[in-house]
Amino acid sequence: MIKKALTKEHFVKYILTAFALSSLLFLFLIFIFILSEGIPLFHKVGLKNIIFGFKWAPTKGSFGIFPMIVSSFLVTFGALMVGAPLGLSCAIYLSEYSGKKLKLFLKPALELLAGIPSVVYGFLGVIYIVPLVRNFLGGPGFSLLATSIILGVMIFPTVISISFDALMSVPKTYREGSFAMGATKWQTIYKVIIPSARSGILASFILGMGRAIGETMAVIMVAGNALRIPTSILDPLRTLTSNIALELAYATGDHRLGLFSTGVVLLVIIMILNYIATFAIRRRVLK
Amino acid sequence: MDIKIRTEELRLSFGKREILKGVTVDVYKNKITGFMGPAGSGKSSLISIMNRMIDFEENATISGRVFIDGEDILDGEIDEVHLRRRVGMVFAVPIPLPRSIFDNIAYGPRLKNKNSGRELRSLVQESLKKAFLWDEVKDRLNSSALKLSGGQQQRLCLARTLALEPEIILLDEPCSGLDPISTAKIEEALNELKKEYTIVLVSNNTKQIARITDYAAFFYMGTLIEYGTTEKVFTNPSERKTEDYIQGKFG
Structure with a gap:
């Protein structure tokens, strides 16, 4: 009787282990796939010419993605400028000021915000934000500013929910x-509570950045996708993700490989961000 | 003798649960007054009304009056932040903030914009001395307060309360988690401090109440059963309940 029960236990354990490991396998396959497709071009054209090249003309042998790297960082930074102060304020309000009932209502509402498909954000951006920017500030409207606003709203839920947990x-x-x-309430918040939750708040910003840098659909719709480094917040720009999504459908040969190289760079950036976020969270737990 | 704190028919309930059922008690200036009673007697809640920390409890309803120097502190006009500087509090579990020893003590004074280096340093030093902690920490004021032992942390909490330059110090079972030596150090400090401050000590430990208080009050189920000089309460209690409690028959 004892033996039988144990066998069953073992069986369940192995099955679950296999499923758990399969997720690792997927990650591994994605890595292999992207690296094997993306690395060859680095050999052929040269790492420097790709990462620091200014000209992207893949059919003519130029694979410079420097403007896109800069643009990706710019929109991410812009999103943070919009989303971080708003998100943190909201998290502070939720954890320190709002009553229990409001908390019960607001938290699910914010989680719903996170669940809205990005194409919807992009659509709203095209319909409302882009014309607003064009009419009031000038330029084509499809711009760094419009993208930052849309991405800022999109990272809002990430920033709120993780900062909120840290504050709580x-x-x-x-x-x-x-x-x-x-101490007054506000003195307590900025002298004690925020410093104590600092690493969690930092993690929320970094994870928000990860979301912003990886976002594709909404960015394509509002960024304008111009192939240059923007010189003002009203200029259009193209990010790494947009580049892949826009061109993959018709790219062949080296052009296609160039898009994979873009993917490799993106992967590396996201890995670094994730690593920093994990580090920040772990520090909080250890403390 | 001057009355520092007076409560009149003070009632407190959390929702439908009555915690204090009309407590009238006087606390005298420059004395140590002990509040004792079994768990749930309302003694801790009573002192948390005295510095309005009770405000942070949801659904607490208070009626009756509490006077400090003749002024009703339950009046809505009273600035509770200012009140908490006059009426300092030390909690049962010592809770230093996660920063250095110095910064813990300086926290209160800095809120009041006392930032000038020398003045602040001497205030911190004086507060630590009064709490009998100075000699143990004077060489490591910049190390984390969380590294101190439990007894040291509690004296740190006492010191940071003293740095507020309060008139009254409320202590909510300050020695409940401490070893006898740490307890003795706290008691020694309190004995010195009563010269300058009015002290209210809540404790479950009747021996401690007998040792260091001048006046003792016995609470049971939200009611003040007996109040008088410690000597009278302990040697010749007028209520049977008090006697049973002191002798350890319940509690």
Whole structure:
């Protein structure tokens, strides 16, 4: 009887292990696939010519993606400028000021915001943000500014939910101690609560950045996709992700490989961001 | 003798649960007054009303009055932040903020914009000395307060309360998690401090109340059963319940 039960237990364990490992396998396959397609071109054209090249003309042998790298970072930074202060403010409001009932209502609403497909954000951007930028500030409207606003709204839920968790995990006793020493609510928030939740808040920004840099659909729709480094926030621009999505359908030969090289660069950037975020979160747990 | 704090018919309930059922008690200036009673007697809640920390409890309803120097602190006009500087509090579980020893003590004064280096340093030093902690930490004021032992952390919490330059110090079972030596150090500090401050000590430990308080109050189920000089309460209690509690028959 004992033997049989154990066998069954083992069986379940192996099945689950196999499924768990399969997710690792997918990750591994994606890596192999992208690297094997993307690396050859680095050999052929040269790492420097791709990463620091200014000219993207893949049918004529120029694979410079430097403007796109810069653009990807610019929109990510812009998204952070929009989404981080808003998201953090909202998280602070939720954790410190709002009542229980409002919290119960607002948190699911924000999670819904995260679930809206990116094409919808892009659509709203094209319909409302782009004309607004064009009419009030000039330029084509499809711009760094419009993209930053849309991406800022998109990373909003990520920033809020992770910052919120970080703020809520600050022990109640810290708050009490601060209040008992004659601090006002706001003094307590910025002198005790935010510093204590610092690494979690940082992680929320970095994960938001990861979302912004990887976003494709909404960016294609509002960024204008011009192949140059923007000189003002009203200029159009093209990001790494947009480049792949826009051209993959018709690319062949070296052109196609060039898009994979773009993918390799993107993968590396995202890995670095993820690593930093994990590091920030782990530090918080250890503390 | 001057009355520092007076409560009149003070009632407190959380939702439908009555915690205090009309408590009238006087706390005298420059004395240590002990509040004792079994768990749930309302003694801790009573002191958390005295510096309005009770405001952070949801659905707490208070009626009655609490006077400090003749001023009703439950009045909506009273600035509770200012009140908490006058009426400092030390909690049962010592909770230093996650920063250095110095910064923990300086936290309160800095909020009041006392930033000038020398003045702040001497205030921190003086507060640590009064809390009998200075000698143990004077060489490592910049190391994290979280690295101190439990007893040291509690004295740190006492010191940071003293740095507010309060008039009253409320202590909510400050020694409940401490070893006898740490407890003795706290008691020693309190004995010195009563010269300058009015002290209210909430404790489950009747021996501690007997040792260091001047006045003792016994609470049971939200009611003040007996109140008088510690000597009278402990040697000749007028209520049977008090006697049973002191002798350890319940609690």
